[in-house]
Amino acid sequence: MNDTVNRQILLVEKPTGKLGSEHFRLTKGTVPAPKDGEALVRTRYISLDAANRAWMHGATYRAAVEANTVMAGGSIAEVVSSNDPGLKPGDIVFGDTGWQDYAAVPAKHLAKMPKLEPMTHLLSVYGVAGLTAYFGLLHVGKPKEGETVVVSAAAGSVGSIVGQIAKIKGCRVVGIAGGKDKCHWLTSELGFDAAVDYKDGATYKALRAAAPKGIDVYFDNVGGDILEACLAQMNNRGRIACCGAISQYDGVPSAHGPRGVPGLIVVKRLVMQGFIVMDYMDQRDAALADLQSWVSSGKLKVQEDVIDGIENTPQALIGLLAGENRGKRMVKV
Template identity: 55%
Template sequence: MTNRQIVIAELPSDALTPEHFRMTETAMPEPGEGEVLLRVILLSIDAANRSWMKGATYRAAVQAGDAMPTYAICEVMASNSPRLSVGDVVAAEATWSDYITLPAHQAQKLPKVPQLSNLMSVYGIAGKTAYHGLISIGQPVAGETVLVSAAAGSVGAYVGQIAKALGCRVVGIAGGPEKCKWVQEELGFDACVDYREGGMSRALAEACPDGADVYFDNVGGKVLESALNVMNEKGRVVCCGAISQYDTDAPSGPRNLPGAIVVKRLRMEGFIVMDFARNDAKCLRALQHWVASGQIKVTEDIVEGLENAPAALIGLLAGDNKGKRMVRVAADPS
């Protein structure tokens, strides 16, 4: 029995294409002492996948010939550790593969939920990122205006809904009139600005007549530059990602830095979701409450088939997803 695996055929110097990936088949991995064999069920598709191909970040850079690393939900198929049993469902650092092995202590056993994919979206990396970044760094107060870019994306959609649940006015930034309409009508944002239209700074000023107190940035570049122009004094800028900068060999930064931060006395802070793992239990209680009350709508974008993972990532970078994008590699456990 063989194991399919998608590796990096060549590191991109500019925009990512299918030719940068290659499907391979390897021998079925066998778990060693203290290890488990995992069947990959769902792969997380994130802009961070692309940033790892540009160099070291908070993790080592991905090199040509490497299997693409990813966060995944998996089922334990064989175990050489008392920590985990066959049939357990776990979260793990995996690769774009059908099967992987790893030390059992590196896999986190997951609770049973009615919809397994929710552990990847609202109760997983997307929901946790939105909650921890907004609550711990943005610190919104009821009545304030929260601005969020990539508002139709996996994290931005939850940021806006959480801010609404907290009593804030919420303005999104998204690509295209259809997405902007969806963000307002389906997710309940108060306004949404189309960054693909001209005059974004003017449009943001109109959408935020009283300025913005919190800006949750998933994009960087010109969008960040325009958002800084509408920030109020003592505003908080939450730096979660910079998707506009990952898929190009000519990245650009905001031209109004550091001036806007100094003049407006802004606080600007970056983070990754693991920074706040100690607060995960509190985060999950809040998310479960908002989902149960209808204040958060769960939107998932599931692409079928391991072979479609490269196209799923390329599409994500182009902004063609709504909600959390993931790839289904195998069926949920029965």
């Protein structure tokens, strides 16, 4: 990597329909100088998430990404120089660096990471994906042994971990994913009890067969029609952890969300709760201790999808939105 040039990927135009490579441009800028309280970091691995697409629509839990600015995104980065006593050169951090080689970021917005190998695990199982799965399932979904847990986008970065944690907790686990290959992978490699291929078109019927005793916990990554199919099969006092709504992000959102929801929630006394992983960061150490012990004992398998080269980041995100990936997708800068 040339340490005087800063390659940057700009979002040149906000898409009105599906995201395409024409919405991005690779450019070369200068390496920024860190101000007081900032650190200059060199990006190592860029995290790709469906949320990247949601940020283009408008403000969410972060400000919207505007046209002709560096595309926003979290990454694992290495501190090059620091004007803050809390960080020193060589430290590994996670932060919103954007899609570029170098960024000057306020130290208070950088999370110092443990030095672990492989470093990619800091973005997957020990990063936002693993922590989202952990807190969303255990603190929001609250599964009990013997219950049925259903997770959508089950072959993705969060869903693949949710299902495995639910198995560790003694639940019957059903994954919803796109395509026979992904469904086979969930049951043969990750230990899911059953998998439903939503591309088959008969999701409701397949779900009923896979979860004959109904659903106690539904971990929702997609919203839309799949949420509707699961809601109708929830058991009394079921819990729904709302993590994302991929079906609504790219292109034209479906005109309706789940229908008949209020009546179902009342009659079945359901709890439906949204969450953001940042709400739980005070409990991160305990979560990481659990995740590390499960990985080292082989109970939790880590699947990563690493793509080489910053220039491939736009295509990698477009592919993620189309469901190309298994496990956590990231770009090695």
